Amino acid sequence: MNPVQQAVVWLNDPLNWTNSGGVLDRLGEHLSMSALAVLLGCLVAWPIGLWLGHTGRGGGLVLLVSNVTLAIPTLALLTILPLTFLGFGRSSVVVALAVFAVPPLLANAYTGVRQADPEARDAARGMGLSGGQVLRRVELPLAVPYLAAGFRTATVQVVATAALASFVNGGGLGQIIRAGFGLDIAAGGGQIVAGGVLVAGLALLVEGMLAVVERLVTPRPLRRVRRRANRRATAATAGG
Amino acid sequence: MLLHLSYRAAPGNPWFSWQYVRDNSDTILAALREHTWLTARAVLIAALVALPLAVAAYWFRSLSASILALTGVLYTIPSLALFAFLAPYLGIGAVTVLTVVVLYALLVIVRNALAGLNQVPPEVREAAEGMGYGRWGRLFRIELPLALPGILTGLRLATVSTVALVTVGVVVGRGGLGQLIFAGFQNNFYKAQIMTGTVLCVLLALVLDLVLAGVGRLLTPWLRGRVR
Numbered sequence: 001m002n003p004v005q006q007a008v009v010w011l012n013d014p015l016n017w018t019n020s021g022g023v024l025d026r027l028g029e030h031l032s033m034s035a036l037a038v039l040l041g042c043l044v045a046w047p048i049g050l051w052l053g054h055t056g057r058g059g060g061l062v063l064l065v066s067n068v069t070l071a072i073p074t075l076a077l078l079t080i081l082p083l084t085f086l087g088f089g090r091s092s093v094v095v096a097l098a099v100f101a102v103p104p105l106l107a108n109a110y111t112g113v114r115q116a117d118p119e120a121r122d123a124a125r126g127m128g129l130s131g132g133q134v135l136r137r138v139e140l141p142l143a144v145p146y147l148a149a150g151f152r153t154a155t156v157q158v159v160a161t162a163a164l165a166s167f168v169n170g171g172g173l174g175q176i177i178r179a180g181f182g183l184d185i186a187a188g189g190g191q192i193v194a195g196g197v198l199v200a201g202l203a204l205l206v207e208g209m210l211a212v213v214e215r216l217v218t219p220r221p222l223r224r225v226r227r228r229a230n231r232r233a234t235a236a237t238a239g240g
Numbered sequence: 241m242l243l244h245l246s247y248r249a250a251p252g253n254p255w256f257s258w259q260y261v262r263d264n265s266d267t268i269l270a271a272l273r274e275h276t277w278l279t280a281r282a283v284l285i286a287a288l289v290a291l292p293l294a295v296a297a298y299w300f301r302s303l304s305a306s307i308l309a310l311t312g313v314l315y316t317i318p319s320l321a322l323f324a325f326l327a328p329y330l331g332i333g334a335v336t337v338l339t340v341v342v343l344y345a346l347l348v349i350v351r352n353a354l355a356g357l358n359q360v361p362p363e364v365r366e367a368a369e370g371m372g373y374g375r376w377g378r379l380f381r382i383e384l385p386l387a388l389p390g391i392l393t394g395l396r397l398a399t400v401s402t403v404a405l406v407t408v409g410v411v412v413g414r415g416g417l418g419q420l421i422f423a424g425f426q427n428n429f430y431k432a433q434i435m436t437g438t439v440l441c442v443l444l445a446l447v448l449d450l451v452l453a454g455v456g457r458l459l460t461p462w463l464r465g466r467v468r
Contacts, residue, residue: 003328070400071445073407075418076438079425083434160318164408167422177324181411189328196324200317207316 006190007197016194021175023198029171030202034158036094041101041154046147049109053143054135062110066103074100074161078168093162093170100161101154108150112143145218152210159206163199173199257432264433268420272440275416278409279402279448282338286345286398291391293346294353295379304354311347319344319408327412337409344405345398352397356390357383389463392456396449403445417441 001009010016017023052058077099081092116139124138166174176195180188261268297304322340330336360383368382384391407418415422417437424433457464 067400070397071404071442071449073404073418073421073438073441075407075410075415075421076434076441079421079434080438083429083431156316160316163318163320166320167410168425174320177320178411180324181327192324192328196321199324200321203316203318203321204313 001190003189003193007193008190010190010194011197023173023176026171026173026175027198027202029175030159030162030173033090033094033097033165033170033172034155034162036090037097037158037162038101038151038155040094040098041105041158042151044098045102045105046109049106050113050135050140050143053110053113054131054139056114059110059114062107066107069100069103072099074164075167078164078170082168090170093165093168097158097161097165101158104153104157105150108146108153109143112146112150113139115146116142145214148214148217152207152214155210156203156207160199160203173202253429253431255431255435260430260432261436268436268440271417271420271437272444274414275403275406275418275441276444278334278337278341278406278414278416279399279444282341282345282402282406283395283399285338286342286349287395289342290346290349290394291353294350294357297350297354298357298383299375307350308354311350314343315347319405320411323408323411332412334414336412337406337414340408341402341405345402348398348401349391349394352394353387353391356387356393359390360386388460389456392452392459396452396456399448399452400445403441403448407441417444 015022019025049062052062074096077096078093081096082088084092086092086095113135120138120142121134124134129137162172163174163177165172166178169175173195176198177192180190180192180195182188183191293307297307319340322343323336326339327336330339364382364386365378368378373382406416407421409415410418410422413419417440420437421434421441424430424437427433
C-alpha cells in the first residue's frame, strides 16, 4: 500500500478522530491556540499601526519589525519562550505565534491609514475634527480593506505556523504528523500524509473563508483597492 | 525576556556560555556549515527555476494568472504539511529539506521577478522594439537588467526566509542549526545551546542578506545616488 492509500485508510478510521489526542481534539487545540494568538497580535499591532500611520512616523520601524521577524526561526521562539517567565504550556506557544502575526497586521494598519486620501483628511480637519476624531471617523473606515487584508494574511500564517507547536508538544494538528514521524516511515507514512492533508486543508479553508469575509467587510467602492492591499501584504510578509 | 548576564544569576544553565561554544565548536561549525550549504543550494536551484518561469509568465499573459494563483495556493500550505507530503516519497534526509525550501523560495522569487519585469516602462519596451531588438535580445539587454531590483528583492527575501525555514528540517533530522536548537531543548532545556543556534541563524540570515544587497549594488550602478 502506498502512503496515499494508507492515509485514506487512516482518515477513514473513526477512532483516529474521536480518541483522546485524535483529530477532533487536535483540531480544537489548533483553532483555540491560533485564535488566541491572532487576538493577541491584533491587540498589540493594530493600535500601534493605526497610531503610527496617523502621525505619519515610524515607517522605518514597521519595515524593521517585518524584516527582523522574517529572520527569526519559528522553532527558536517556540523553544526559547517556555524557558522564560512565560513558562511551559499554552501561553508561551500563543505568544510565539502572536509574534509572527504582528508584522502583517502592523504593516497593513500603517499602510491603510497612510493610504487615506489626503484631501479627505484635510476636509475633516477643516470641518473642525480633532486628531483623534480624524483617525476614528475618516482614516479608520478608509483603512478597513487593509485591516481585513492584514487580518487574513496574519491568520493564515498563524494557522500554518501553529502546526510547528508540535515540536515543543504544544498540541495542534502538527502533533499528528510528528507522531507519524515518531513511528517508522513505512509504518507511519499514512499517518504523516493524513496529518499533512489535515494541516494543509485547514490552512486553505481558513484562507478561503477569510477571503469571503474580507470581501464582505469591504465597501463596494473600495473593492478595487483590496487587490492592491493584498499584494502589498504578501510582499511585506513573505515568510513561511 | 529575562537575560542573566552573570554566571551567578543562573547557575548551571545560563543563556550565553563561551564555555559551551568552545567545547562544542566542532558540532556548532558542522551545523552552521550544513545550514549555509542547504540555503545556498536551495536559493540557487530556486533562482534557476524561477527566472524562466517569471519570463514565461511575463511573455504569455494567460500563464501569468495561473502561475500567480498556483504560487498563492502553494504558499498557504504550511511547511510542516509539505514535509509530510514529501517525506514518505523522498525519505528522511537532506533531499526532502532541500525540496521543501526550494519550493517556498521559488514562489517568492517568481512573484518578485514578475513584478520587476512588469515594471519595465512600455516606452522603453517600444523604443527597444523600434531599434530592432528581437524578443530575446530585448529580454537580455533591456528587460532583465531593468527588472534586476525586483529580482534581487526576491532573492533577498527568499534567502532570509529560507534560512529560517531550514530549521523546520529537524522533523526529518536535517535542520542544520535547527538541529542544535532542538537538541538543546530536548537535552534538559540547555539554554546556551538553544541561544547559540538562534543567534547564529539570525546572523547567517543577516550576513547573506547584506552580501546579496552588496551584489545588487554592484550589479545596478545606475541606481546608486538616486533618491529613493
